[in-house]
Amino acid sequence: MTKTIFITGASRGFGKIWAEAFLKRGDKVAATARNLETLNDLKQQYGDALLPIKLDVTDRAASFAAIQQAKDYFGQIDVVINNAGYGLFGAIEEATEQEARDQIEANVFGLLWVTQAALPIMRAQKHGHIIQVSSVLGVATLPVLGLYNASKWAVEGLSESLASEVKDFGLNVTLVEPNGFSTDWGGASATHSQPIEAYDQVKANFQAGATPESFGDPEATTDAILKLIDATNPPLRLFLGKVAFPWVKQVYSDRLATWEEWSEVSAQAHGI
Template identity: 65%
Template sequence: MSKTIFITGASRGFGKLWAGALLQRGDKVVATARNLSALDDLVAQYGDNILPLQLDVNDRSAGFAAIAKAKEHFGSIDVLINNAGYGLFGTIEEATEKDARDQMETNFFGLLWLSQAVLPIMRAQGHGHIIQLSSVLGLISRPVLGLYAASKFAVEGLSESLAAEVKGFGIKVSLIEPAGFDTEWGGSSATRTAAIAAYDEVKASYEAGIPPDFRGVAGGTIAALLKLIDSENPPLRLLLGKYAHLLVKREYENRNAVWDGWLETTLAAQGK
């Protein structure tokens, strides 16, 4: 059975790729972008099955209006994919107030506003699936991407609570956590801080530590997304890519070792 799927950031990258795959299999797609011309090819190919909407996810009222228009047009919204976002490259000291606020506005608040907007519709339907595009950097962090990781850590905490709050309404929540893929995320879609020379070595070390096969093929994620959407019992978290699994598993093994090493101190802090 076809579904109606609302996806943000559909002009390129995962958003464009996934929108095309969903349309190809017969789903109805509400595709949002800041520049609607980027969706012309999908509109020409799929006609009435796609509703392109211009949207800046940072605009809360515009997000609510887009959700309402989608519901009016197709009659329901079965899945919301909060895909819009971008990467901010730079060290913590380098980030300006604008850098930091802009990163949180898009990656966190934009996702929050659309989640809030769709919930009354999904509650009334008695079903729905909210899929948040997080990142492996929502579970671990690395130098040079601290502000980006902070925005995704926030998405993780928000979505875990949301999942518990809406489960009784028949609404499911999933976090997609990719590692690196061959999208424009690290290139034309990214922004970068003004450099401070003192951090040149830190940045060089970070770049040197990236394995040559780190970036997966974006097309390989399509089957995973479709399986997630079609699952009757989708996971709260879905890692995408071999390095996502490797890095998270290694990090949590290290964390557990440290926590166990400090267990006596931890328990003593209880005070009784």
């Protein structure tokens, strides 16, 4: 069945790959980007099935207007994919106040504004699927990406709560959690804090762990996303890539072992 999909951050990477996959199979797509020229090729090929919208998701009023524009144009919105965001590379001590605020504004507040704008429309429809592009780093963490980790952990908590709030309205929420993929997320799309020499070894160790085989092919994610939006009972969480699940299993095993080791202390802290 044809779906109407609103996706942010569609200028490149996952956003553009997925938007094209939706259009190719006959879906209708409202695609947002800061630079609409990046969507010209899709517009020329798919015509009225694509509604390009210029949007900076950190602008709450503009996010509400963009959602309403898509609703007015297509008549409904079946799926919202909050994909816009970027990575801030640098040790936590290195991040400036502005860098930290900008990271949270884009990755958390931008997602929140679009979500809030879509919810009244979806509640009125009595159906809808909100897909939040999180990261495996919203479940586990790596050094040198502390502010990015924090932003995705916020997205995880917000979206898990949201899922329980909107379930009775017939709405679904899914957190998509990719591991590393060969996009420009770590290149042109990223920002970097001014380095402090003391963290050079931490960064060297981080770089050494980034082997080519740990990065997936972004084009290979399209089948998973299509299956996700077509699912009648979509999951709350979905990893993308083969690295994420084994890594998180180990992380949670370690966490459970620590909690178990300290469980007596925890129970005593209850007081009664």
